Structure formats: C-alpha cells, structure tokens
Amino acid sequence: MTVYFIGAGPGAPDLITVRGLRLIERCPVCLYAGSLVPEEIVQAAPSDALVMDTAPMHLHQIVEEMAKAHEAGQDVARVHSGDPSIYGAVAEQMRRLDAMGIDYEVVPGVPAFAGAAAKLKTELTLPEIAQTIIVTRTGMKASSMPEGEQLEVLGQSGATLAIHLSIRNLDYVRRALEPYYGADCPVVIAYRATWPDELYIRTTLAEMRDHVREAKITRTALIFVGKVFGAVEFRDSDLYNSDFSHVLRNRGKKKAISAD
DSSP states (O other): OOEEEEEOBSSOGGGSOHHHHHHHHHOSEEEEOTTTSOHHHHTTSOTTSEEEEOTTOOHHHHHHHHHHHHHHTOOEEEEESBOTTSSOOOHHHHHHHHHHTOOEEEEOOOOHHHHHHHHHTOOSOBTTTBOOEEEEEOOSSSOOOOTTOSHHHHGGGOOEEEEESOTTOHHHHHHHHHHHHOTTOEEEEEESTTSTTOEEEEEETTTHHHHHHHHTOOSSEEEEESGGGSOOOOOOOGGGOTTOOBTTBOTTOOOOOOOO
16 A cells, blocks of 8 residues: 655646546545645545545644554545645655654655746746756744745845745735845746636835735735746857857767658
8 A cells, every 4th residue: 555645736626647546546545735736636546435625634634544544454545736846745744644653655746836937938947047046935823934944044145036925924025135136137937837717927126015915815925026027138059059069069069860
C-alpha cells in the first residue's frame, strides 16, 4: 500500500501530469483539497472509490483515513493543488506517515507561478534583466517568515518575485519592495491562474492595491513583481546564437540533416 501525494497543477484539469492522473484512476481511495483541486480531476477516480474532500478536515482526520486505507491494503491518491513541494502542507503528513511506517511517494505538478507565466506568455528569466526567480510569501496568520526571508531582504536581489498567499498584505509588499524596485515597477496580479474565471491585472507597485480592491480580489491570487513584466529591451540568449558554441554545437558548423 502506498500514499501518493499528487500535484494536480494550478487549476486547469488538463494540466495534471499523466502519472498523477493514472494514479487517481486506479487508487481505491482519493483524498483531495476540494477548495483548490478541480472536480473534473477527482472524477477520474474509480466509480467505487472512496473520494473525500479534505477541505473541512483537520490533519489528524486526514492521516486517520490514510491509516484506515493502510490497514485495508488500499493505495491512496492524496491530491493537492499546484506542486506538493510548494506551500502544500505535505511535510507534516509525511512526518506522520513515517512514524506509522506507511509508504508514500510524491508526484510533482505544475506550480501556480509556472501556469500563470504560461498564460501571460512571459519568460520569467530574461538575459541581463533577471536570471533569478524567488518564490515566497509574507508573514500573516498562518505563520511568520524565518529571519532573513522577509521581502525587505529578498527585494535587495532585484529578482523576479512570485509572492504567494499575500493578496491581503499589499500595503506591506509595496513598502518593502519600493526602495529596491521603484514605485513604477511592473506587477501582475494572477487570480485563479488557469481556472475558467482566471483574471490577470497588469499594474505597478504603486497602483496594485487600488486595482485589486476595484476587482474585489481577496484570495487565491499570486503577486508577480519584476522588470520582466514590463516592455523591456533584452538581448537574445546565447543558447541559439550561431556565433556561440557549446558541447552540442560547434560554432559556425551546421549539422547535416538526412532526407531519409
């Protein structure tokens, strides 16, 4: 028996991995985060499977269902949104499974920031503009930020920022980042990225709060900050530059292509 922690992706049902979907299709127990995982994904579970929405459940109840499945020798599809490695509250479940000697595996998923960037048709790393992406959040009700991970510190990098779980903390985001990015720095608010009701607001650090209030967004939104979201000039990457050589391509030489 194995518990499979499956990343369901950012919202669109067809963005789940093939591996993840196949596991859901065969596991006799499916536990999913109903507030964030599309219903279409868990509808792929076997018709006789036990399918439970864990949104109203606490940790002990969720792990208890896993223990019951273990006793019955039934595999469990534990379906989370996005990718389980990012803000998934998965580690505490794994810790309890370790203590009980229950086997588990992790199936990665498309993270929200990647899904949103795809819909925006934006590369988050542009030559000589930004080569670093910082995925972070701000300290609010759930937990405080570890020392050294506050926006005042991370902002000094000038990197592309993907700020989760902070849409109600925009005043702080502006105060913390404005000294490093400037009030006119491009910002994109990605609300429910890849869902049918998705919304993308292009704004700036100075104006983002007003635009978010006007749109009445209070949850399930990602805050992108960085120069890559503006109309910036950047040079072409050397990756496909004919004058640049690397281990797979010699400079100035063209590889012959067979017509067969």
